[in-house]
Amino acid sequence: MNIGIVCYPTFGGSGVLATELGKALADKGHIVHFITYQQPVRLTGFSANIFFHEVRVPAYPLFDFPPYETALASTLVDVVKNNNIDLLHVHYAIPHASAAFMAKQILAEQGIHVPFITTLHGTDITLVGKDKTYAPVVAFSINKSDAITAVSDNLRAETHTNFDIQKEISVIHNFVDIKRFSKTPMDAFKKVIAPHGEKIILHASNFRKVKRIADVIYTFNKINKTIPSKLLLVGDGPERPMAEELCRELGIFEDTRFVGKQQDMEDIYAIADLFLLPSEYESFGLSALEAMAAGSPVVASRAGGIPEVITHGVNGFLSEIGDVESMSRDSILLLSNPIMLDQFSKAAKMQAKIFDIENIVPQYEALYTKVLTNASAAQPQ
Numbered sequence: 590m591n592i593g594i595v596c597y598p599t600f601g602g603s604g605v606l607a608t609e610l611g612k613a614l615a616d617k618g619h620i621v622h623f624i625t626y627q628q629p630v631r632l633t634g635f636s637a638n639i640f641f642h643e644v645r646v647p648a649y650p651l652f653d654f655p656p657y658e659t660a661l662a663s664t665l666v667d668v669v670k671n672n673n674i675d676l677l678h679v680h681y682a683i684p685h686a687s688a689a690f691m692a693k694q695i696l697a698e699q700g701i702h703v704p705f706i707t708t709l710h711g712t713d714i715t716l717v718g719k720d721k722t723y724a725p726v727v728a729f730s731i732n733k734s735d736a737i738t739a740v741s742d743n744l745r746a747e748t749h750t751n752f753d754i755q756k757e758i759s760v761i762h763n764f765v766d767i768k769r770f771s772k773t774p775m776d777a778f779k780k781v782i783a784p785h786g787e788k789i790i791l792h793a794s795n796f797r798k799v800k801r802i803a804d805v806i807y808t809f810n811k812i813n814k815t816i817p818s819k820l821l822l823v824g825d826g827p828e829r830p831m832a833e834e835l836c837r838e839l840g841i842f843e844d845t846r847f848v849g850k851q852q853d854m855e856d857i858y859a860i861a862d863l864f865l866l867p868s869e870y871e872s873f874g875l876s877a878l879e880a881m882a883a884g885s886p887v888v889a890s891r892a893g894g895i896p897e898v899i900t901h902g903v904n905g906f907l908s909e910i911g912d913v914e915s916m917s918r919d920s921i922l923l924l925s926n927p928i929m930l931d932q933f934s935k936a937a938k939m940q941a942k943i944f945d946i947e948n949i950v951p952q953y954e955a956l957y958t959k960v961l962t963n964a965s966a967a968q969p970q
Contacts, residue, residue: 590957591620593668595661595679595689598629601795602875603710606740606763607680608632613766613950615639624668626657630852642668658684658691665692669703675961676735677705678953682713683723686730704735704964706956709758711740711872711893712799714748728752736960738953741894744872759956762897763873764949765941770882772859779860782846788818788924791861791885793854793876794868796826801890803828803835804867804913808888810839811917816924820845823857858883862930863920866890869910874898878944881905881937886930888920898944904936 592614596607608631611621615638623629626644644664646655665688668674677692679685689705696703707730714727731737731748737758739745745758783789790809794800802822809820822832822845829847836842851857858864864880866889871877873894877887881898887905889895890912899905906919923930 590614590954590961591622591673591675592957593622593624593665593672593674593677595624595665595677595685596629597681598625598627598632599795602763602873603681603708603713604629605631605875606710607678607708609764609766609946610678610950610953611639612636613946614954617950617954620672622668622672622674624661624664630850633852640672658688661685661688662691662695665689666695669696670699670701674703676957676964677703678708678957679705680708681710682707682727682731686734687726690730690733702964702968704960706736706738706960707731707734708761709737709739709744709748709872711744711870714744714751714872724752728754732756735964736956738956740873741897743894743897747872747893761952761956762944762949763875763878764944764946765875765878765882767882767942767945767947770855770858770879770941771938772855772883774859775856778856782821782860783819785817787844788812788816788862789821789860790818790863790865790920791821791823791857791880792865793823793851793857793880794826794866796824796828796832798828799869800826800828801867801869801911802832804911804916805865806832806835806839806841806845807913808865808867808916808920809845810841811913812920812924813841813844815921818844818924821857821861822847823849823851823854825849854879855883858885861885863888863924865916865920866895867908867910867913867916868892868895871895877905878941882941884934884938886923886933886937888916888923890916898940900936900940904933904940 597604608629615621622640646660686707792805864885864887871893890910891907901907908915
């Protein structure tokens with residue numbers, strides 16, 4: 590198949606999932622065209638089956654805000670026409686679904702019929718999409734999609750709660766490449782972070798308010814008072830200055846490493862003893878899944894789709910949102926009991942195998958085939 594993938598190119602979960610999906614499809618022989626405003630961060634290395642098309646938005650004094658959606662729609666038209674694209678797969682509703690619908694209508698006027706699939710990832714529905722400024726367009730473009738997928742059962746339910754969606758929403762969970770994250774920890778790397786054998790607590794995110802970075806730090810502070818530990822914070826975003834200041838106020842800045850955005854996350858997950866994810870909402874929790882694939886148990890909030898990934902008391906612990914006492918208590922229990930920690934680590938790896946890329950990508954391929962078959966049947970003979 591010749592597939593066009595539209596996504597955000599950043600470190601967020603939707604961009605990571607879309608990029609890894611495209612790479613996996615290319616490895617299976619499909620031709621994949623990424624269409625976005627810059628090269629996706631996970632799109633590294635060379636593949637003869639992968640192409641990247643940059644969306645350029647000309648700057649004109651007439652516009653206070655560059656019209657990205659219009660530029661994206663025009664780029665989609667161009668890419669489809671010149672590369673014989675079979676279907677478009679757009680990730681994150683805003684503005685990708687509406688741009689895909691506009692491109693589809695333009696192409697239909699020229700006798701070119703290309704279906705598009707919309708994958709919902711989370712805040713495009715639960716936060717941004719609910720804003721009255723965007724809600725009507727979000728609902729319309731989702732309903733005009735030829736197929737809709739969500740990355741968790743929770744997100745599917747949230748979408749039906751917040752919008753009048755007239756079509757079936759299929760759940761295809763996020764995935765992880767088990768082979769990639771099954772790495773042996775690098776002792777030298779671990780000693781740099783924890784020179785005296787301290788436990789390594791990890792958190793990785795885009796540092797937005799919904800991630801509750803302060804809860805990560807308060808939880809670590811309580812852990813560190815009982816078990817010598819180091820906190821490794823991966824990522825960047827608007828909450829980072831607050832987080833750095835809070836670490837100074839609590840006197841734990843020397844035990845904390847802010848390492849910014851990182852590409853080779855598999856090496857970082859491999860050295861972690863525990864992963865913290867106290868988010869207010871996660872549609873799925875891709876970072877938690879990647880940590881589990883590397884053998885790190887997860888202590889997280891019971892929010893959104895996280896319980897679909899973590900089994901409480903088996904491969905991690907779940908607490909109510911904001912319950913720092915519970916999260917720190919569960920963390921200390923795990924870290925102070927080597928046998929229990931090892932059991933949870935093995936269980937985390939087993940759970941992650943359910944979401945292995947080899948199990949999930951065929952579900953997308955089956956959906957593509959179904960959509961193309963339906964689209965072909967709908968065309969006049």
